[in-house]
Amino acid sequence: MATALPQRYLHPxxxxxxxxxxxxxxxxxxxxxxxxxHSHRDRLYAIALSVxxxxxxxxxxxxxxxxxxxxxxxxxxxxxxxGAWLGRIVLNHARMRLRSRRRKPMELVxxxxxxxxxxxxxxxxxxxxxxxxxxxxxxxxxxxxxxxAAGLPEELHVVWALADVQHLSMQEIVDLTGLHLANVKxxxxxxxxxxxxxxxxxxxxxx
Amino acid sequence: xxxxxxxxRVMAFRDRELPxxxxxSLQFHAAMCPCCRNLLTSYDTxxxxxxxxxxxxxxxxxxxxxxxxxxxxxxxxx
Ligand SMILES: [Zn+2]
Numbered sequence: 001m002a003t004a005l006p007q008r009y010l011h012p013x014x015x016x017x018x019x020x021x022x023x024x025x026x027x028x029x030x031x032x033x034x035x036x037x038h039s040h041r042d043r044l045y046a047i048a049l050s051v052x053x054x055x056x057x058x059x060x061x062x063x064x065x066x067x068x069x070x071x072x073x074x075x076x077x078x079x080x081x082x083g084a085w086l087g088r089i090v091l092n093h094a095r096m097r098l099r100s101r102r103r104k105p106m107e108l109v110x111x112x113x114x115x116x117x118x119x120x121x122x123x124x125x126x127x128x129x130x131x132x133x134x135x136x137x138x139x140x141x142x143x144x145x146x147x148x149a150a151g152l153p154e155e156l157h158v159v160w161a162l163a164d165v166q167h168l169s170m171q172e173i174v175d176l177t178g179l180h181l182a183n184v185k186x187x188x189x190x191x192x193x194x195x196x197x198x199x200x201x202x203x204x205x206x207x
Numbered sequence: 208x209x210x211x212x213x214x215x216r217v218m219a220f221r222d223r224e225l226p227x228x229x230x231x232s233l234q235f236h237a238a239m240c241p242c243c244r245n246l247l248t249s250y251d252t253x254x255x256x257x258x259x260x261x262x263x264x265x266x267x268x269x270x271x272x273x274x275x276x277x278x279x280x281x282x283x284x285x
Contacts, residue, residue, distance in 0.1 A: 030281060037277045045265050053260075059269055066280035112214075120209025122242045129249035142259040164257035189218040196246070196253045204249075 022080055025073050033073070037066055040083060044090045047176075050166040051094040051158055053146055064093040084175045091158070091176050098154055112193065126197060127204025141203055148198050152191055159184055160191035208236045213243050217250050 024032035044065055049058035068089050076085070117123045149157060162168045162176065163184075173184050208229075213236050219225050220233055237243045 033281065034274075034277050037280075038273070041273060042265050045269065046262070049262050050260075055262075055266060055269075062269075063276050063279065066276055070280045071284070115214070116209075116211040120211040122210045125242055126245065128245050129252060138256065138259065142256045145253070145256055146260050160257070164254055165260045167258065167261065185218065189215075192218070192250060192253055193214065195257075196249055199253065200249060 020078075022076050022078055022082065026076050028073060033070060036069075036082060036086075040086050043083070044086055046166055047087060047090050047162065047168075048094045050161040051091070052097055053150060053161075057097055058094070061090060061093040061097055065090040068093070081175075087172075087176045088178075091162075095154065095158060098157070112190065115197070127200045129196075129200055129204045141199065144202065145195060145199055148195055149191075152194060156187050156191040156194070159187040160195070163188050164192070208232045210236075210240060210243055213237065213240075214246060217246060220247075221250070221254075 021032055021036065025036065041062075045058060045062050048061040048065075049055065052058050052061060065086065069086060072089075076082075115123060115126075149160060152160065159173060159177065159179075162173050163170070168176070170181060170184055173179070174181050177184065179187075213233055216225060216229065216233060220230065225233065237247055
C-alpha cells in the first residue's frame with residue numbers, strides 16, 4: 001500500500017520502482033493495467049451479467065468498462081479503492097445497456113398500495129406458493145424469475161440483481177450505486193415483493 | 208399490526224433488525240393470518256431462488272479473449 005516516505009523525498013528511479021499499483025496506473029503503465037484487469041475480471045463480469053442476464057451483453061459491458069477505465073485513469077487518487085472504482089464503471093455501463101434495451105410490454109409496476117384495503121388488510125388473498133420442499137421444478141421457476149426480473153423498473157432491478165443474484169453486501173451496493181443504505185433496502189424489498197407477487201400468480205395455487 | 212405493516216417489515220424481520228416488540232407483534236399477526244404466513248415463506252423461497260440465477264463462472268471464450276479486450280481498451284480512440 002502506501003510507501004513510508006512521501007513520494008517527493010524519493011529519487012525518481014526509486015519512485016518508479018516503489019510505485020503502488022495506483023501510482024503505476026497513473027503513469028499509464030500497461031502492465032499494471034493488465035494486472036488490474038485480470039485481478040478484477042471475474043467480479044466485474046459477474047456484476048455485468050447479474051444486471052444484464054445476457055452473456056454477450058455482459059461481455060460488451062466489460063469491454064466498455066476496460067476502455068473507460070484506461071481512459072479515465074488519470075483521475076485516480078492515491079487512496080482510490082480500485083475495486084469500487086471499477087465496480088462503479090461496470091455498473092454504469094451495464095445500466096446504460098439495460099436502459100437502451102427495449103422494455104418488455106408487461107413491465108412490473110409498483111402497485112404495492114393496491115394490494116391492501118383501507119384498513120391495511122390484504123384486499124384479496126394472494127396465491128399460495130408451493131412449499132420450498134415440494135418437488136417443484138426449481139430451475140424452471142428460477143428461470144422464469146429471471147425473465148420477470150427483467151421487467152422490473154430499472155432502479156429496482158439493479159439493486160435486486162446485485163443483492164439477491166450476486167450476493168453483494170449492502171455496503172458494497174451502497175459503494176457501487178451511491179445510494180443511501182436505507183434506499184438500497186427499500187428498493188430491494190420492493191423488488192422482492194413485486195417478483196413474489198408476480199411469480200406467485202404464475203406458480204401458486206389460489207388461496 | 209396490519210397485513211400492510213407486516214408486508215413492509217418482512218425484510219427487516221428476516222434480517223433480524225426489528226425491535227423485540229415489533230417482532231412479537233409481527234409473529235402474532237402471522238400466526239393469525241394465513242396470507243401473511245404465506246408471504247413470509249414465499250419471500251424466503253424467492254430469495255433462495257434468486258441466488259440460483261448467479262452464473263459463477265466466466266465463460267472459457269471470454270477468458271481466452273480477455274487479453275485482447277485489454278489491448279483493445281488501451282488502444283487510442285479512433
Ligand atoms: Zn396479514
